[in-house]
Amino acid sequence: MLHFELVTPERLVRSEDVHMVVVPGTAGDFGVLEGHAPFMSTVRDGVLEIYKSGATTPETIRIEGGFAEVNDRGLTVLAEKAE
Amino acid sequence: MATLKALKIRIGSVKSTQKITKAMKMVAAAKLRRAQEAAEAGRPYAERLETVVASLAAKVASGPGSSPLLAGTGKDQVHLLVVATSDKGLAGAFNTNIARLARRRAQELTAQGKTVKIYTIGRKGRAVLARQFRDNIVHSVEPGDLGKLGFAEARAYADDIIARYQAGEFDVATLFYSHFKSVLTQDPTEQQIIPVALPVTKGDTAGSAVVEYEPSEEAILDDLLPRNIAIQLYRAIRENAASEQGSKMTAMDNATRNAGDLIKRLSIQYNRARQAAITTELVEIISGAEAL
Numbered sequence: 001m002l003h004f005e006l007v008t009p010e011r012l013v014r015s016e017d018v019h020m021v022v023v024p025g026t027a028g029d030f031g032v033l034e035g036h037a038p039f040m041s042t043v044r045d046g047v048l049e050i051y052k053s054g055a056t057t058p059e060t061i062r063i064e065g066g067f068a069e070v071n072d073r074g075l076t077v078l079a080e081k082a083e
Numbered sequence: 084m085a086t087l088k089a090l091k092i093r094i095g096s097v098k099s100t101q102k103i104t105k106a107m108k109m110v111a112a113a114k115l116r117r118a119q120e121a122a123e124a125g126r127p128y129a130e131r132l133e134t135v136v137a138s139l140a141a142k143v144a145s146g147p148g149s150s151p152l153l154a155g156t157g158k159d160q161v162h163l164l165v166v167a168t169s170d171k172g173l174a175g176a177f178n179t180n181i182a183r184l185a186r187r188r189a190q191e192l193t194a195q196g197k198t199v200k201i202y203t204i205g206r207k208g209r210a211v212l213a214r215q216f217r218d219n220i221v222h223s224v225e226p227g228d229l230g231k232l233g234f235a236e237a238r239a240y241a242d243d244i245i246a247r248y249q250a251g252e253f254d255v256a257t258l259f260y261s262h263f264k265s266v267l268t269q270d271p272t273e274q275q276i277i278p279v280a281l282p283v284t285k286g287d288t289a290g291s292a293v294v295e296y297e298p299s300e301e302a303i304l305d306d307l308l309p310r311n312i313a314i315q316l317y318r319a320i321r322e323n324a325a326s327e328q329g330s331k332m333t334a335m336d337n338a339t340r341n342a343g344d345l346i347k348r349l350s351i352q353y354n355r356a357r358q359a360a361i362t363t364e365l366v367e368i369i370s371g372a373e374a375l
Binding site: 009040 | 128238294295297302306317318
């Protein structure tokens with residue numbers, strides 16, 4: 001499982017283990033699965049897709065202005081706004 | 084008995100003051116919990132952003148091409164003091180402490196021959212600083228209720244400050260606010276925000292692995308640096324909001340206790356006066372009856 005955190009300046013929105021997250025990067029969407037190589041990207045305003053397991057339909061969260069970091073602890077998305 | 088009546092009125096007035104301070108204390112306590120939670124909820128973001136900026140900044144050597152927000156202007160002649168306080172008083176020494184720290188710094192800098200500019204957030208800080216540094220205040224904003232202030236407002240202040248920096252209005256910016264330690268202790272703190280003061284990088288996991296950057300390290304850093312300033316400002320305001328309520332709660336608790344002491348003293352005085360009056364009346368009646 002991939003450890004995923006979504007943080008805004010106001011609060012920690014999500015901190016959970018998920019199957020996959022698709023992040024709207026500035027240079028294009030990218031999906032992050034468990035064991036992804038270390039990666040940093042700025043994020044454009046768009047929709048974050050969270051797949052709890054392989055088969056389900058994704059949960060979507062709109063984010064604005066942000067930044068994503070993948071390291072060996074998982075994926076962290078820092079967004080100015082998330083709803 | 085005029086004094087008896089006067090005392091009674093006085094006791095009544097102190098009692099109603101006590102009622103007010105007690106209510107204010109309770110309101111502060113309720114607001115404090117919310118403000119404290121908010122201040123703590125904002126910490127993960129600020130901390131994570133800080134480590135990312137620090138690790139990136141270490142990689143992008145501060146060469147001539149790097150962002151002025153990171154490298155500075157190469158001078159430190161003009162200092163901007165960003166003083167964050169609140170708009171409301173009745174919070175003990177909360178506002179005064181922050182303003183005093185800023186004032187001391189301003190005096191130091193002036194003594195060193197530097198130019199000082201002051202940017203105030205909050206009416207109370209402005210009032211204190213205007214006594215001595217009226218001409219140095221370049222801009223003031225009044226945020227209203229600190230607890231209700233969102234990130235968007237903090238972002239707007241940060242953008243304004245960055246625009247002034249890019250226009251060459253100052254070389255170094257320092258932020259003054261009150262760090263919320265606990266309900267009883269709030270430390271007035273100063274923090275350099277421009278150029279970014281980098282924390283010492285501690286064993287960073289991303290440092291060892293090869294990290295891929297998209298679009299590029301420089302582009303990410305250019306995007307993050309202004310955001311980092313907004314976040315630091317936002318965190319300061321959040322800390323201030325919690326500190327203000329904590330300070331207010333302590334101040335109002337003291338006021339309530341003082342009012343209680345005063346009521347006790349006045350009541351004793353009132354009872355003595357009443358008994359004295361009764362005694363004199365009795366003496367008068369008895370001696371009157373004896374005279375018959």
